[in-house]
Amino acid sequence: MPAAYDADAIAALADQPVSWRDKALPPAFWGRTVAEVLADKPRLSQLPTPVMTLSAPGLRHNVDTLARWSAHHGLDLAPHGKTTMAPALWAMQLDAGSWAITLANVFQLGVARAYGVRRVLIANAVISPLQLRWIADELARDPEFEVLCWADSVRTVEIMEAARSAYVGPDARRLDVLVEIGGLDGRTGARDAETAVAVGEAIAAASTLRLAGVAGYEGAVGHGVDEAGLAGVRAYLSEFAGIHHRLKSLYDADITPVVSAGGSQYFELVAEVLGPLGADGARVVLRSGAYITHDDGLYRRVSPLGENPRTDGERLVSAMHAWVRITSQPEPGLAIFDAGKRDLPFDQDMPEPQLIRPRSDGEPVLPATGMTVTKLNDQHGFLHFTDVPVVIGDELRVGLSHPCTAFDKWGLIPVVDDPDAADPVVVDLVRTFF
CATH class of the missing domain: 3.20.20.10 (Alanine racemase)
Known part of the structure; x- marks a missing residue:
């Protein structure tokens, strides 16, 4: 049987107020509860950059995919919860049939016990x-x-x-x-x-x-x-x-x-x-553990259900992205954006530029072709570009590599309905405990 958890404690996360401690949310949302923020169906354009988001359909797809795959192969699943340290996501995995949650130490066990795992x-x-x-x-x-x-x-x-x-x-x-x-x-x-x-x-x-x-x-x-x-x-x-x-x-x-x-x-x-x-x-x-979001780097390359699958079943999809803003163009072909090592994982691969959000209403989403992130400082990223020019103020979506070093940088993570949309709707806010 799947492990039980305290559903009331998970639901109560929506009653917690957000504040200046939550760098993913703007001052206009401070003092309101998670439920109150979500009731207004905020959009990505209302959030500051940098921000990391999760994809609601991507999470659902990945959780269901590995649950089905494990059952088909006669395995029980105890997802490594240290990847996300997000009890709400653990609950999602347990609801899909996971036998247990895996953790790495007793501090993390304390979080699990607080939420009744x-x-x-x-x-x-x-x-x-x-x-x-x-x-x-x-x-x-x-x-x-x-x-x-x-x-x-x-x-x-x-x-x-x-x-x-x-x-x-x-x-x-x-x-x-x-x-x-x-x-x-x-x-x-x-x-x-x-x-x-x-x-x-x-x-x-x-x-x-x-x-x-x-x-x-x-x-x-x-x-x-x-x-x-x-x-x-x-x-x-x-x-x-x-x-x-x-x-x-x-x-x-x-x-x-x-x-x-x-x-x-x-x-x-x-x-x-x-x-x-x-x-x-x-x-x-x-x-x-990392399958829940998969990624656009390490696990895309090596997962048995990645870009080069080695087993049966549907492929996993990347369900985590970051959004960054160009703040400087100090040299031709070089732009600096507002995210660094304190915001984005960098231990396996640099972030991958994927798209440019519309610069004004009615404009299309543009592919970020010919762009490469070459370096991260603490709070700055270095973007070299050739094919598609960027200008100061542009907002880019970047793919990330290695979920285990992405989640720990964010205490509250917006979940969006469609990361490919021009202005996605925020449908959830996931609290982490690192």
């Missing part, structure tokens, strides 16, 4: 005694709350067990822990099968922990989407499946073990290699 996978080890005590309190307070975290060493298990056994009684609910499997030159995770099995044995032997399955992140060991890169990910996932089989005798009889992998780059290989474990009693859980 009942099943959370923490894709990390939790070894802080203070955090382990808080999780124990939450498990005791809410019998329907489920949380699973990771461990990649016996030492990690020992720290968790020591902290919990000094705090909880013998009748306390055990904490579910997944053995994290890594790969050479990867991130965290046990580097070999013997270490992984030893971690599983330590979890199974602990009095306050329960061995709940295995997990890992194939994106940390993947090296591209050419045949060699895909073969390396397959090999990693095959080892992953083998470790799960070696641990089967340690699982409690009443547990459905979780086998979890899958970012937004190789989820078709998770279905191919790990999907068959579902027929053998495991719950295979995909944790993709």
Whole structure:
């Protein structure tokens, strides 16, 4: 069953007032609630630049597309909520059938608990005694709350067990822990099968922990989407499946073990290699996060449902854009716009110029051909142009790359009805918590 959440808490986000803290909205909207702002059906032209927007039809398409794809391939979906840190978007994903929400740390778990998310996978080890005590309190307070975290060493298990056994009684609910499997030159995770099995044995032997399955992140060991890169990910996932089989005798009889992998780059290989474990009693859980908005850069290139699809199903579409304004033309062929590193992601690709909004009523939207963003400062962007001239005051839509470093720059994000329109209508405002 999909994880439950507090629908009333989500709905109450519309009652929050907007203010000067919300850089996406103009002073004319300050002091009004989100619901009051939306009731007037504001348009993009009423918002300041720079501003990042989400596409309502794009979000809907992407959420439904991966939900259908996962169900078709026999996988459960636990989207990585750290991508957006937006409870309203988590609710959208849960309503579409997601089994859980994945998060990266206990701070993020606190946000999830504030909005009543009942099943959370923490894709990390939790070894802080203070955090382990808080999780124990939450498990005791809410019998329907489920949380699973990771461990990649016996030492990690020992720290968790020591902290919990000094705090909880013998009748306390055990904490579910997944053995994290890594790969050479990867991130965290046990580097070999013997270490992984030893971690599983330590979890199974602990009095306050329960061995709940295995997990890992194939994106940390993947090296591209050419045949060699895909073969390396397959090999990693095959080892992953083998470790799960070696641990089967340690699982409690009443547990459905979780086998979890899958970012937004190789989820078709998770279905191919790990999907068959579902027929053998495991719950295979995909944790993709960036798919909800997709993008116009990294994920457009590498997603299995991107511009070069590697699996069945509809293609994902970019559902996030930014709008910037030309403020200076100091040299021929060079324009400066009003957004920089504090507004736009830049760790994977520079923003991609896509269109110029009409300069006056009745004029058409123009394609931003021959334009390239070459550099970002803190608050300025550098646009070089050849084919279509720009003038000071022009407003451009740019495509963005890497959702995980886009959402964290905006505390309130307008959602528009049609990002291709001359003056889109704002149909929602999404609150993030970073």
